[in-house]
Amino acid sequence: MSAPRLTLPSPAKLNLMLHILGRREDGYHELQTIFQFLDYGDEITFAVRDDGVIRLHTEFAGVPHDSNLIVRAAKQLQEQSACPLGIDIWIEKVLPMGGGIGGGSSNAATTLLGLNHLWQLGWNEDRLAALGLSLGADVPVFVRGHAAFAEGVGEKLTPVDPEEPWYLVLVPQVSVSTAEIFSDPLLTRDTPPIKVRPVPKGNGRNDCLPVVARRYPDVRNALNLLGKFTEAKLTGTGSCVFGGFPSKAEADKVSALLTETLTGFVAKGSNISMLHRKLQSLL
Template sequence: MQEDTLNSADQQSSRDSAPLSLPAPAKLNLMLHIVGRRADGYHLLETLFQFLDYADTLHFSPRNDGQIILHSAIEGVAHDDNLIVRAARLLQAQSKTKLGADIWLDKKLPVGGGIGGGSSNAATTLVGLNYLWRTQQSLDSLAELGLSLGADVPVFVMGRAAFAQGIGEKLQPVDLPEPWYLVAVPPVSISTAKIFSDQCLTRDTPVTNIRTVLKQGGHNDCQAVVEMRYREVRNALILLNKYVDARLTGTGSCIFGGFPNEQQAVNIATQISESLPSFVAQGANISMLHRALQNLIEN
C-alpha cells in the first residue's frame, strides 16, 4: 500500500484542485433472471440495466511517478484491493503509460446495496483516467478491461441502459421510460458472492429475449433468497409494497419502486423515513458519467 503523506487539510486542498472530477452513478436491475451456469462457476444472466441520476464522485489528479494513490479509504477494503486502484493499474498496464494518479472518492452509494457502487467506481476510473492520461483506449477496450474486475463494470463503461446477457458483458442498448425511483436502503450490506452461492437460488429460468422483456417485464431470481436470508430486506419490501410495486435490485440490499414524477416519490419517501432510509432519483438511459464526459469534450 502506498503511504499517504498528505495531512487532512492538504488532502482537501488537493482534492478540490484536482483537474478532473466525474460521477460514478448508481444502476438498477429492473429484472434479473439466472438462466444457467458456466463450467467455471459464473452464472449466466439476463438483466435490464438502467442508470440513476445519483452518484459517488471521483476526483483525479495526474502524477508523473507512476504511483496510484487512493486517498479515500473504505472500511474493510485494503488500498491495493480497491476496485478503483485495480482499475487504474489495469489501464496503466494496457496503455503502457508512465503516468500515475492521486484519486479521491466522495462516497454516496451504499456498500453492498446492489446499485453498483464498486463496479461504477471502477468504470469511472477507467473512463476518467483514459481521458486524463490521453491513453486513447476505445470504450470497447475499456469495457473488456472492466469485465475482469466485475460483470457489471462493462455497462457502466458503455454508459447506456441495456439488456445484458452472458455474465453481464453482452449488452444491447435500449431506450426505456425514465421514471422517478424511490430507492430504499435497508440497514444491511449484502455479499453478491453469498447470494450466488446459495443452494436455494433459482438457476434455470427459461431464456427469453429483449423484445419479450421490454413487453412483459421480468422478475429478480435473487429476491427470494435475499428475503429468506435478510429480514431487514423482507421487512423493507413489506413496507414499501404498501405504496408501490417494490422490487430488489441485483443481489440487494436496496429495493425500489417507480413513480411518474418526483413529487410522488418524495411523498412516499417522507412517509417511510422514520422506518426506512431512502433516496429519490430519476432513471437515466445515458449515464451521468457519459453526460459529464461529453460536456468536458464539448467545452
C-alpha cells in the same frame, strides 16, 4: 503549473429484472438482466501526477488500498497502456457497499474513463470495456454508459431504452453476500430465456428476491413497506430495494413516509449515464 484535475460522477445502477437461466461449467450463472442508471452516485476527483504513483486518498473501512477496485482499475490501465503518468484520487462516497446498485463497479468504470481522458490515451470504449470485464461483470455497462439488456454473466450488452421514472430506493442496513445468494439451494436457476425486444412489460422479476427476502429480514421489511405504494423490486442480490413513480413529487411523498424508519433516496432513472453526459460536455 497545477496538475490537470477532473471531477466525474460515478452513478448507481438498478437491475430492472434479473433472470437466472442456469449454472455454467465454470461455476458462474447464466443471467439475463436489464441495467438502467440513476442520476445519483459518488463523485471522484482525479489529479495527474508525473511520478507514476497511483494514490487513493480516501480510505475504505476493511478494504486495503491496493485491493480497492479504483486502484486496481488505475493500475491495470497504467500497465496495459504503458503510461508513465500517475494519479491522485479522492472520492465522495454516497453509494452503499454491498447494496446491489453497482458502487464498486461504477467507481472502476469512472476511473477507467477519467484516466483515459486525463492521460490522453485515446482508448476506445471496446478496449476499456474489455479491461473493465477483467475487474467485474458489471463494469462494462458503466463504461458503455447506455441502459442495456445483459446476457452471459452480464457482459453481453444490447442497448435498450426502458421508461425513465423517478425511483425511491431504500437502503436496508445490511450487506448481502452475492456468493451466499447464488449458492443457496432454493435459488431458481431454470428461468426460460426471453428475447431482448420488446423490453418486457414490467421488465420481469428478480429470481434472487425470494432467497434474499428469506435470509434478510431487513430486506423483507423494506419490500413489504414499499410494496404498499408501488411494485417493490430488488436490485441485483440487494440489499437495496426500489420502486418507480411517475413524478418526483409522488416519490418524495412516499419517501417522507418511509424514511422516518428506513434510509433511502429519490433519483431519476436515466438511459444515458450522467458520467457519459459529463464526458460528452468535455469534448
